[in-house]
Amino acid sequence: MIRLDKIAKQNGNQLLFIEASAALQRGEKVGLVGPNGAGKTTLFRMITGEEQPDEGQVSSDRGITIGYFSQDVGEMAGRSVLSEVMDGAGPVSAIAAELREIETALADPDRADEMEALVERYGEVQGRFEELGGYALEGRAHEVLAGLSFSPEMVEGDVGALSGGWKMRVALARILLMNPDVMLLDEPSNHLDIESLIWLEDFLRGFDGALLMTSHDRAFMNRIVGKIIEIDAGSLTTYSGDYAFYEQQRAQNEAQQQAQFERQQAMLAKEIKFIERFKARASHAAQVQSRVKKLDKIERVEPPRRRQSVAFDFPAAPRSGDDVISLKAVSKSYGSRTIYDGLDFGIRRKERWCVMGVNGAGKSTLLKLATGTTEPDSGSVTIGASVKLGYFAQHAMDTLVGEQTVFEFLEEAFPQAGQGSLRTLAGCFGFSGDDVEKRCRVLSGGEKARLAMAKMLYDPPNFLVLDEPTNHLDVGTKDMLIAALAQYEGTMLFVSHDRHFLAALSNRVLELTPEGIHLYGGGYSEYVEKTGQEAPGLRH
Known part of the structure; x- marks a missing residue:
């Protein structure tokens, strides 16, 4: 094609x-x-x-x-989410918009004198809408939006009121509906x-x-x-x-190429040694000449191109007390919406809790309560003895100063650290070579997230609270982060949508559901095994 x-x-x-x-x-x-x-x-x-x-x-x-979904979604405003999504489906979307206009006009008492013409036009437009499969399309649009976690209120609301992440979902829904x-x-x-x-x-x-x-x-x-x-x-x-096969095949190809390269290098070294040893002897002139010609004709094997990946070693975090945090009878509401009502929950040293729950269940709120970013309406949140807290939130990127370079930002955070140490840290998080001279204001969202994480992990806390830490991270950086956190000696509370990250790092699961809170001993893989589902919102 x-x-x-x-x-x-x-x-x-x-x-x-x-x-x-x-x-x-x-x-x-x-x-x-x-x-x-x-x-x-x-x-x-x-x-x-x-x-x-x-x-x-x-x-x-x-x-x-061809339908193309890119990260650059452009401007969206002035229409409902449903209209914006259906607009991607071509001519039928214009007819749908006209249908809605006529429906509004029919309900307007000031336009009663136009009623006959409006009814006639409505019949024509409705017929054309049916002909183009409009009603089926609208049903499919609702299905796609529900699949991407849009509530019925959001579907009817103005797309301009949505955050950047939700607008991305609207743009994705347009392409999926376009088929x-x-x-x-x-x-x-x-x-x-x-x-x-x-x-x-x-x-x-x-x-x-x-x-x-x-x-x-x-x-x-x-x-x-x-x-x-x-x-x-x-x-x-x-x-x-698939991707797993590709990784395996690529590693195998690299190993074969490395072995071929090393064999050829050994052979070349042997030949060159012979030439050097006998080039001055007339008795060996023909042999030397023959070997020189042979070397000239040999096609050189290149060593495999190694992907740059730097392992990040955690400095040891100071030891905390055994009780890291305790939430007692905690209640929290936003307006008329109750998120928690009398929550009791505690975390012990070395536990790694992942928090599961559908959108709006209160995952980020729990992290904010634990870090003191949000106060409970009632109840208490108590941090244990010798606990040093590190919190990575999506707004962590806002702490980056515009005109500072990446290196200046790290240098200011760690004035005692040597230049080499800070360059290695920057390299681990994807800032190698001249990238450390980039100004913070020109960094992408992903780069800002990596830099905020580098700052947090260099002087490690013993209680890490992470809200979607892998957003924007590429596979290599994600693998490096998982490997580093697997060696981490402290305690963790985190939210992530990355199943590889969840399975690799959790040893406890806190599940938030409308029926209440469920606690699971064992990590995400055990949770999937016990519940038969990969996420709470998929339960039947």
Whole structure:
């Protein structure tokens, strides 16, 4: 359906693609992978025609429709969420808008004299709406929005009142409702809660068209794709299999290439040693000459290109007392909405609690109560002896000063630390080389999150409270963070929608449901086994 044939593309001084080729066939579900800045978004833009390759060709079958979801959702305001989503479905959306206008006019007593003309026009528009499958489409739009966790009130509300994360979901819903022949999804798993993620997995598995997507969520990727296209140093390599197979195959290929490289280096060293030893002897002149010619003709094996990944070692956190935090008879309401009524909950040293619950269940509120960011309406929150608290919230990024560079920010936070130590810390969190000179105001949301986390973990607290710590983190940084936190000796309370993160790090589960609070000994994997569901909102 879509072919990339020997494409080349340069952005400024950076060569993104050099004679790269790949194809997306009808019905295939393909994951696009590669380090940040490798050119994944540029590839999507070339497929949609927003950008052209410098050389080579991008071609598509005649007449196919392409739906592209990107992280740049643009302006949305002035319409209901439902209208905005249906607008992505083409002409039927304009007819739906007219139907709603006429319905409003029919209910307006000031327009009673137009009633006959309005009724007649309503009949015509309604007929056309039915002809185009409008009622079925509206039903599908409601289904998609419910799947992405929109409440009925949100569906009817103004899209302009939504946060950036919810607008992303609206943009995603538009593409899903459009049902194109080819879907291009750039990080669709960002900003989704675990219930929406699992719903989207099912939706995409049932999608008949071709799919090309990027995602930093390995569980999500593994369950959907059957093929991987990797961007690496300007070339495109295709692997048949899911993300786990790709990782395994890539490691195997690297090991083979390393072994070939080492064998050739040993052989070359041996030959060069012979040449050096006998080049001055006339009796060996022919042999020396023969070996020099042989070396000139040998095709050199390159060592495998190693992905830069730096392990982050936690300095040891000071020991806290055995009782880390205690919430007694805690109540908390927002307006008429009660979140907690008489909550009793305690955390002991070395426990790692993950908090599960649907949107609005009170996950972030619990973290805010635990960290003192929010006061309870009644009851008490008591922090234990020698507890040093570290809190990563989504607003942690607001603490970054605009004109400071990344390095200056870390230097100010840790004046006693050596330059080398701070550069290593920055490198672990994705700021290598000149990136440490970037000013905080130009950092992306993901970069800001990584920098705030680097600051929190360098001088580690013994009680970590994390609210969606993996948002925006790529797979490599996420793996580094999981490996570091697995070695962490302190106590944790966290919310995450990343199932790999949940399974790797939790040893207790606190589940918030409308029926009340449920506590599970054992981590997320045991919770899934006991409940038969991956998230509370999926229970029947």
